[in-house]
Amino acid sequence: MKKRSLIPVIYIAFLMLPIYWLVAMSFKTTNEILAGFSLFPQSFTLENYATIFTDPTWYWGYINSIIYVSLNTVISLAVALPAAYAFSRYRFLGDKTLFFWLLTNRMAPAAVFALPFFQLYSAVELFDTHIAVALAHCLFNIPLAVWILEGFMSGVPKELDETAYVDGYSFPRFFTTIFLPSIKAGVGVAAFFCFMFSWVELLLAKTLTAVEAKPIAATMTKTASSAGYELGLLAAAGTLTIIPGAIVIYFVRNYIAKGFALGRV
Amino acid sequence: MKTQYQKAWFFVLPVLLLVAFNALIPMMTVVNYSVQETFGNNVFFWEGLRWFEELLNSDRFHAALGRQFLFTGLILLIEVPLGIIIALSMPRKGPWVPVCLVLMALPMLIPWNVVGAMWNIFTLPDIGLLGYLMNTTLGIDYDMTQSPFAAWATIITMDVWHWTSLVVLLSYAGLVSIPDAYYQAAKIDGASPFKVFRYIQLPKMKQVLTIAILLRFMDSFNIYTEVFVLTGGGPGNSTTLLSIDLVKIALGQFDLGPAAAMSLIYFAITLLVSWLFYTLMTKDDAK
Numbered sequence: 001m002k003k004r005s006l007i008p009v010i011y012i013a014f015l016m017l018p019i020y021w022l023v024a025m026s027f028k029t030t031n032e033i034l035a036g037f038s039l040f041p042q043s044f045t046l047e048n049y050a051t052i053f054t055d056p057t058w059y060w061g062y063i064n065s066i067i068y069v070s071l072n073t074v075i076s077l078a079v080a081l082p083a084a085y086a087f088s089r090y091r092f093l094g095d096k097t098l099f100f101w102l103l104t105n106r107m108a109p110a111a112v113f114a115l116p117f118f119q120l121y122s123a124v125e126l127f128d129t130h131i132a133v134a135l136a137h138c139l140f141n142i143p144l145a146v147w148i149l150e151g152f153m154s155g156v157p158k159e160l161d162e163t164a165y166v167d168g169y170s171f172p173r174f175f176t177t178i179f180l181p182s183i184k185a186g187v188g189v190a191a192f193f194c195f196m197f198s199w200v201e202l203l204l205a206k207t208l209t210a211v212e213a214k215p216i217a218a219t220m221t222k223t224a225s226s227a228g229y230e231l232g233l234l235a236a237a238g239t240l241t242i243i244p245g246a247i248v249i250y251f252v253r254n255y256i257a258k259g260f261a262l263g264r265v
Numbered sequence: 266m267k268t269q270y271q272k273a274w275f276f277v278l279p280v281l282l283l284v285a286f287n288a289l290i291p292m293m294t295v296v297n298y299s300v301q302e303t304f305g306n307n308v309f310f311w312e313g314l315r316w317f318e319e320l321l322n323s324d325r326f327h328a329a330l331g332r333q334f335l336f337t338g339l340i341l342l343i344e345v346p347l348g349i350i351i352a353l354s355m356p357r358k359g360p361w362v363p364v365c366l367v368l369m370a371l372p373m374l375i376p377w378n379v380v381g382a383m384w385n386i387f388t389l390p391d392i393g394l395l396g397y398l399m400n401t402t403l404g405i406d407y408d409m410t411q412s413p414f415a416a417w418a419t420i421i422t423m424d425v426w427h428w429t430s431l432v433v434l435l436s437y438a439g440l441v442s443i444p445d446a447y448y449q450a451a452k453i454d455g456a457s458p459f460k461v462f463r464y465i466q467l468p469k470m471k472q473v474l475t476i477a478i479l480l481r482f483m484d485s486f487n488i489y490t491e492v493f494v495l496t497g498g499g500p501g502n503s504t505t506l507l508s509i510d511l512v513k514i515a516l517g518q519f520d521l522g523p524a525a526a527m528s529l530i531y532f533a534i535t536l537l538v539s540w541l542f543y544t545l546m547t548k549d550d551a552k
Contacts, residue, residue, distance in 0.1 A: 007354040079279040086276035109487040112528040116291030245374025
C-alpha cells in the first residue's frame, strides 16, 4: 500500500516542478536571471509584480480577461440549461443529430476559425469588445456545458418532474425552485469548465481584440517578443494567470472528478 | 423512457442560434475561400477544386499531417496508460484526496501560451531548471532549438504534464463509483489484482475512458498555442504540426484559398475520427 501511494506523489512533484520554476523566476531580478543558474531567488524582489500592478497595459489585460470570461460563463450557462433539460427529458425530431452537431463544434480547430471570426466580428462591428470574445468562446463552451449538464440532469429521476407537476408547479417555478437546486453541483461544474476553457484559450481571444479588450495572455506574448529578455516580468505575469484557476478549482474540489467525467458516473 | 415532445425545440433554440452564428457563418466563409483565388482588394477568381487537388498532392501537407498523427498517437499511447496507473494508485478516500485532485488539475487551468512560456523558461539550456539539469548535471546535450529529437521530447513531455491529469481524473471518477461489495466479492473468490483490474475496474472505467480518449484526441489533434510558443514549429519544420502549418499559410503567407481548403480537410479528419469514438460511446449509453 505504501509503495503504491508513491506514484501520485511522484506525479504531483513532476507537475509542480515547472510551476515552481516559473514562480521562482518571477522573484528574481533580470540581472540574476541572466547571470546564470540559481535554484532559489538570491536577491528576492517584488519589482516584477510592482510593474504589473502599476502599468495599465498590464493590469487592464487582467481585467479584460476576467470580464470576457465571466460574460462567457453567464451566457453559456443561461442558454445551455434549458437545452440540456430538453436533451435529458424529451425526444424530439433530430435530437441525436443536433447533439452530435453541437459536439462537432468542440472539435473544430481554433486555427480554422481565426480568420473568418475576425471578419465576422468586424462585420457586425463587435471587433475589440469583450462581448465578441465571450460570444466566440461560446462556440466550444456551449456544447461542453450542454454535455455536462445533460449528464447531471439525466441522473435526476424523472419522477421528480412528474410529482412537481401533479403538485401544481408551473414549469418555470419547478425549474428554478426544485430542479436547479437538485443539480447544483452540475451547474457549478459546468460553470467551472466554461471559465476554464475561456480562460486558457488565446488564439481566438487574440484575434478578436486589439486594444480595448486585449487579454492578459496576449499582453504577455507581446512583451516576450518586443522587450527581448524580460523573463522575470513574463514569469510574474504567468504566475498571476494561475491564481484565478486555482481559486475557482477550490470551489468545485469535491465534484471535480465527477465533473471531468461530465456527470456520467 | 423519454417522452416525445416536439416543443422541446424551443428549449434548444437559443443554443442553436448562438452556435450557428459562430459556426455556420465562418464555415461558409471558409468554404467560399477554398474554391477561389485572391490577390487582395477583395477581388476573387473561381478556382474550383484546384486547392484541394494541390493540397492532397503536396509533400508539405503530407509531412505536417504525418507529424500531427505521430504527435497525437504518442500522446494517447503515453497519457492513457499513465493516467490509469496513477488513478489506480490513488487512495479511494481520505483527507488527501481533494488536495491531490486540485493539484493535479492545476496545469489544465493555466492559459495555453503561459504553458508554452513556462516550459520555455523551464528548458532554457543554461538557466532553465530542466535544461541546466540535463546539460550541466547529467552531461546530456540538450537544446530544443538545435535538435529535433529534443524538441519532440519536450513537446511530448509538456503535453503529458499538461493533460495526463484529465485521464487521471476521469478514471478516478469511474473507480470511486465501484461499490465496495464488488471488491469484497473478488476477495472472497481469491481474485488476483490483475483479475480485479480486468473484470471489475476496467469495465467500470470503460465509459469515462472513452470520454477521456475522445477529449484527448480532439485537443491534441487541434493543439496550436503551446507548441507554437515553445518551439515555433522548429527547429526547421520538425515540430510544425498541422495547425501551426495552417496558421503559417493563412496568416503568414495570406494564401487564403489553400489555407481554407486545408482547414476543411483538417476539420473533416477530426470529425471522422471523433464520430467513430462518439458512435462507440453512444452504443455503450444505450446498453
